Amino acid sequence: MAEMLYREALNQALAEEMTRDANVFLIGEEVGLYDGAFKVSQGLLARFGSARVVDTPISELGFCGLGVGAAMVGLRPVVELMTWNFALLAIDQILNNAAKLRHMSGGQLRCPIVFRGPAGAGGRLSSQHSQEFDVVYSHFPGVKVVAPATPSDAKGLLKSAIRDDNPVVMFESERLYAIKGDVPEGELLVPIGKAEVKREGNDVSIITWSRMYYFCEQAAAELEKQGIRAEILDLRTLRPLDEEAIIATVQKTNRVVVVEEGWPLGGFGAQLVDTIQSKAFDYLDGPVQRVTGLDVNMSYAANLENAIQPDAPRIIEAVKKVMYREEA
């Protein structure tokens, strides 16, 4: 077990897979000479050369399309988006091309490509650069979507994503890159489509993914002091959804809080609530609660930015509600 930063774990995954398979290459803005906008690709240019670590102009649609073309002919591109907000320019390549090629070619074409980069609030980046896209990409068949919370999952899922023969969208977070965590030594492959119980508990299930996991841990620690043992299920993958794990935790605790960074209307959490009510209805002891970002554009002001995002107190409040323990 080695302790490392989330960005270091990603770097390790890239280096290991590029070493293992000569078809793997990294492409994106500032991934080479600058060592990556968030230093995920640090040292890779020096190690693998400019043919496999490719700096691009500011042209998301262009380099995403280039990646899709490369994947069609047998390479395994990893396309780094400086943030997922910029991928709005390239969404046609991701969702209309990469996600559909296998289908449109009647199975003749594969598109083994990874699109990755930070999503969500990064810290005073205001409304255009703080968005979650969980529900946008998860909505489309034809892509897999992963959103690891820990360095270990980041490494294991990125490696699995690179080896997958289908397009994989990977959401990271600027605020996760500097998170430290234990990463197992040696080959680490985290299967896509498998959630993980990160904390065991019997009283309530908190279902979350990505950065919100840490707020859930804070809330669970506080709740434990108050005698409530919360289970935290980290989805890790949003598509395909690990319904089995979701049903299992609902069956265990009978009460659920879904925590997501994104907006409430049509959010990914709403899908989880539907899955729960349709597949685990008889195990519910009360309505599922959602904790989401507020239904507004992200503010630049730090105090407002914090107020808009879910935090531990809001999660605790929701847990008490599903536990029928609202404070007087």
Next chain:
Amino acid sequence: MSMPILMPALSPTMKEGKITKWLKKEGDKISSGEAVAEVETDKSNLEVEAYEDGYLLKIVVPENESAPVGAPIGYLGEKGEKVEASAQQPKPVAAAPAPAAPAPRPSTPAPAAAQKTSAPAPATPRPQAGPAQVVPFRREGDRRAEEEGRLRASPLAKRIAEERGLDLAALQGSGPQGRIIKRDIEEALTHGAAVPRLAPSLGVPLSVERREPQVVPISSMRRVIAQRLADVKPGVPHFYLTVDIEMDAAMQIRDEAKALDSKVSVNDIVVKAAAIALRRMPKMNVSLQGDQQLQYQNVDVGIAVAIEEGLITPIIRDADQKGLAAISAEARDLAERARKRALKPQEYTGGSITISNLGMFGVDSFVAVINPPQASIVAVGQVAEKAVVRNGQVVVRKIMTSTLSGDHRIIDGALGAEYLRELKGLLEHPMRLLF
């Protein structure tokens, strides 16, 4: 313009109500929906609430005094407004209209009908000014079961109850709006408060359709019989039939119920048998109301419950459809709430027969007075070991003496005797209850 607050009719048999407490003083501001006074009726204590905003101008019926249904008990109006002098005096009780026999709706009245009873009986003199409507204030406890007639329980609670054979209706929910949640079930299981559900659940079994009674034309012969007998015995002319019933087999049911952790009393078994007998003999399931004879479509059996202030007869609806455990649980619930005077009017109106049991006091036999508009009542004595002759031998049997009182205007002796024979047969061979 001041508006009178009228004494509401809170039950079909209520003629007058006593104000036990004014919750507002003269001059107090009242919002629509607020309770203004507590009223004691012949059956229950209920709060009444105002339907209009305003100020309580005048209290005309002071605490501990009674007013007939439909009479003003107070006046609402604008602040500082004067109440017209003529309106200030309550009508004397004697002027109260005799509420006609309960409306011909012996099946459970819709809750809404029971609440909005401000409309006085037809003959009530209505004051000129539009009366401020008053409706009984529903108690918190009533709300739970009454709201949409549905029981709130979490899906999990329902599933556990199903698995454990528990009757959710017997539990008190601690969740929002009385929702029964997992912890309520767990508590009930731990404290043994849960009632095993071995039969259709307490309350309204969903499978039973409630149907309005049919109005049956009265034959001219019947009409003459009714008139003649009423001349001889004014009111409800009673006749009495008495039988001894061997309860040895029925008592075994009680013991077997104990083995199932189910408490079933002799009375529960009698209720069940009386209901089955009634189902088999629909001619007994009737009621004479005014000059109409009603044929009930459902089998509802009343149970006489002694309470501190007197007597009340809550009704077990569709008792023929319910298992003993359900009847038992329901009887206990009704009796308990009767003692707290928390029964709703629809819980003690309707039905065609009542079981009155004084066996627990060691009474061997007695005759009971019919509770109109019901048509009969069965007075049940104690189950006692007696020496009886069977096949020329003196043997000991558990004997319960029962006396049927029938309303002779619509039931004849032969019909009553047939009914008693059926009841006796069912109790002596309780396996017949299954058929």
